[in-house]
Amino acid sequence: MEPTNPAGLPEHIPTHVAIIMDGNGRWALARGLPRLAGHRAGTENLRRIIEACIEFGVHYLTIYAFSTENWGRPQEEVQGLLHILEDVIDRELQELSDQGVQLHHIGRLDRLDPTLQKKVLHAIEYTRENNRLVLNVAFNYGGRDEIVYAIQHMIKDGVQPENVTDEMVSQYLFTAGVPDPDMIIRTSGELRGSNFLIWQGAYSEWYFTPTYWPDFDKEQFRLALEEFSHRERRYGHVSETEGDLAQHA
Numbered sequence: 001m002e003p004t005n006p007a008g009l010p011e012h013i014p015t016h017v018a019i020i021m022d023g024n025g026r027w028a029l030a031r032g033l034p035r036l037a038g039h040r041a042g043t044e045n046l047r048r049i050i051e052a053c054i055e056f057g058v059h060y061l062t063i064y065a066f067s068t069e070n071w072g073r074p075q076e077e078v079q080g081l082l083h084i085l086e087d088v089i090d091r092e093l094q095e096l097s098d099q100g101v102q103l104h105h106i107g108r109l110d111r112l113d114p115t116l117q118k119k120v121l122h123a124i125e126y127t128r129e130n131n132r133l134v135l136n137v138a139f140n141y142g143g144r145d146e147i148v149y150a151i152q153h154m155i156k157d158g159v160q161p162e163n164v165t166d167e168m169v170s171q172y173l174f175t176a177g178v179p180d181p182d183m184i185i186r187t188s189g190e191l192r193g194s195n196f197l198i199w200q201g202a203y204s205e206w207y208f209t210p211t212y213w214p215d216f217d218k219e220q221f222r223l224a225l226e227e228f229s230h231r232e233r234r235y236g237h238v239s240e241t242e243g244d245l246a247q248h249a
């Protein structure tokens, strides 16, 4: 059993947690509410999880808020999600900043209307000096789109094929400078990646839970961290314990 620190937290807290915040629609449906009520409840929950990250010592949190494929949802839902993003910036920016959150955006801003683009850029600039938690908001984000965008920029910059390396590709992604996620959590019971961090997640530990996102509370988050703490990350090598056993055989 992994030793726990005095706060009851697992010994190995991941540096970077990424979350596919899924299940808002089903959460609402189960309560006879419109889907947008589920998205609003999901936003409320995000506040709790941000606080938990700060308390537990997670330094990077990446959240999947809107995918490049989500434009295909009914117009009313898409507009509602865009409105929620704007509303969160308008109402919560100061508090997030006071908590020490540094905001980033991953994905493309160009499909958002200019006013919203400006608000996002302002929020990033406003929180630039904060350093308790880096919050990457994936909005209009797609893993494939991100790789296409990186390739386009490498070509524009005249990068020669023999100079392309793993590290260089990482530096051309929206997440340049951010360590790869140690753990990716997906709520709502779906067992797929849905175009999220497909490059950066190459060696992430996945954690799936049937809980819908609005109900994924601090205690459930702590349990996910606990589980992470028991995982052995082998990166294609052999188990450390197996190596020990072989040596003593």
Ligand code: IPE
Pocket: 021, 022, 023, 024, 025, 026, 027, 065, 066, 067, 070, 081, 188
């Ligand atoms: C996740 O919840 C939020 C977004 C994709 C914006 P969903 O809206 O996908 O909820 P379900 O999967 O339909 O329950």
Ligand code: IPE
Pocket: 020, 021, 022, 023, 064, 065, 066, 067, 070, 190, 192, 194
């Ligand atoms: C992934 O969830 C995107 C976000 C959580 C923002 P979806 O609900 O869009 O994914 P699929 O359609 O189940 O794969």
Ligand code: MG
Pocket: 022, 023, 024
């Ligand atoms: Mg979904």
